[in-house]
Amino acid sequence: xxxxTAPVTxxxxxxxxxxxxxxxxxxxxxIQAGQSADPDALYIVWxxxxxxxxxxxxxxxxxxxxxxxxxxxDALQDLTDVGAKNIMVVNLPDLGNTPLALGVDGRxxxxxxxxxxxxxxxxxxxxxxxxxFSQTPDSDVNIIPVDVNSIFRDILxxxxxxxFTNVTSPCLNxxxxxxxxxxxxxxFWDLQHPTxxxxxxxxxxxxxxxxxxxxxxxxxxxxxxxxxxxxLGLFALGALGIGSKGIGNRESGIGNRESGI
Numbered sequence: 092x093x094x095x096t097a098p099v100t101x102x103x104x105x106x107x108x109x110x111x112x113x114x115x116x117x118x119x120x121x122i123q124a125g126q127s128a129d130p131d132a133l134y135i136v137w138x139x140x141x142x143x144x145x146x147x148x149x150x151x152x153x154x155x156x157x158x159x160x161x162x163x164x165d166a167l168q169d170l171t172d173v174g175a176k177n178i179m180v181v182n183l184p185d186l187g188n189t190p191l192a193l194g195v196d197g198r199x200x201x202x203x204x205x206x207x208x209x210x211x212x213x214x215x216x217x218x219x220x221x222x223x224f225s226q227t228p229d230s231d232v233n234i235i236p237v238d239v240n241s242i243f244r245d246i247l248x249x250x251x252x253x254x255f256t257n258v259t260s261p262c263l264n265x266x267x268x269x270x271x272x273x274x275x276x277x278x279f280w281d282l283q284h285p286t287x288x289x290x291x292x293x294x295x296x297x298x299x300x301x302x303x304x305x306x307x308x309x310x311x312x313x314x315x316x317x318x319x320x321x322x323l324g325l326f327a328l329g330a331l332g333i334g335s336k337g338i339g340n341r342e343s344g345i346g347n348r349e350s351g352i
Contacts, residue, residue, distance in 0.1 A: 110138040114166045118173045127174035133301070134170055137181035138163065143209050144186055144283065145195050145202070154205075156213045164220055171224075171232050179235040179297065180221055182214040184243035190261045191282035214240055237300045239293060246292070250278065254288065262286060 108116070121128060128134070142159045143152050153159060163180075170178060186192055187206035196202040218236070225234045250258045255278045262277040263270055271277060280286045285293075 110136075110162060110166055114169050118169050121173050128170065130174055130176040132175070133177050133179060134175045135179045135181070135297075136163065136166055136170070138166070139213060140183055140186055140283075143206060143213070144189070144191060154209070156209065156216050159213065160216045160220055163217065167220075167224055171230075176231060177233045177235065179237060179301065180217070181237040181297070182217055182240050183210050184240050185210050188243075188247060189283045190259065190279050193259060194282070210240070235300055237297050239296065242292060242296055246278065246289070253292065 118128075139159045141150075145152055167178060167180070185207045187196070187203035187210070192203050192206050221234050221236055224230070224232060246253045246255065247258050250256065254276070256273075256276040258278040260277070261279045261281045262274045263281045265281060274280070274286050275288055277286050278289055
């Protein structure tokens with residue numbers, strides 16, 4: 092997966108498909124074979140960050156959210172059309188707080204604030220989109236939202252409470268590939284991706300959202316949705332977890348080209 096919902100046009104390293112080609116790769120074979128998606132599996136959609144973040148390629152980052160949200164809506168519709176019933180959807184953290192954005196902000200003042208405003212607009216629109224899917228008459232689709240944005244804000248506001256001492260600089264120095272000596276204390280692995288410690292927090296958050304039958308939001312879901320280790324139909328990973336080729340926390344082994352944060 093990638094963090095981009097729009098077609099990936101930039102290159103230089105291994106290029107992975109954007110969100111919709113990934114969805115197509117999953118749904119089209121099912122349609123052609125006259126089959127349905129496993130209704131008991133968990134499907135995770137997390138995408139959009141690369142649509143907004145500054146890039147070194149030919150892709151021009153979006154300055155509005157309409158296209159990204161439309162792409163996410165199409166992806167959710169395609170999944171439900173083939174029979175997906177349990178779909179976890181993750182919002183975006185404040186993209187202006189990444190080392191990538193902070194670096195650009197030093198040259199182009201206002202970048203951080205603009206990206207954080209764009210993130211807020213994206214998440215607000217995403218919440219409305221999920222409400223629409225949840226409130227569709229006669230729908231038996233369980234939409235499970237995960238609020239990564241709030242937990243990221245909590246960590247950045249009080250990093251030591253979560254065991255982090257550096258929340259602004261990357262542990263991995265690029266392009267020199269110099270790795271810091273204490274990655275467990277860093278929030279960011281590279282210019283846009285978190286370290287393994289942050290991923291563990293995200294995993295706990297997702298599992299909590301999965302197991303909570305009465306979450307504090309408008310998107311109800313049952314407590315018997317399968318856990319990821321039991322059934323995972325599709326992981327359209329968007330905002331986090333996929334980075335430049337060969338880039339990833341030494342513990343996570345995550346790698347590849349396009350990503351959001």
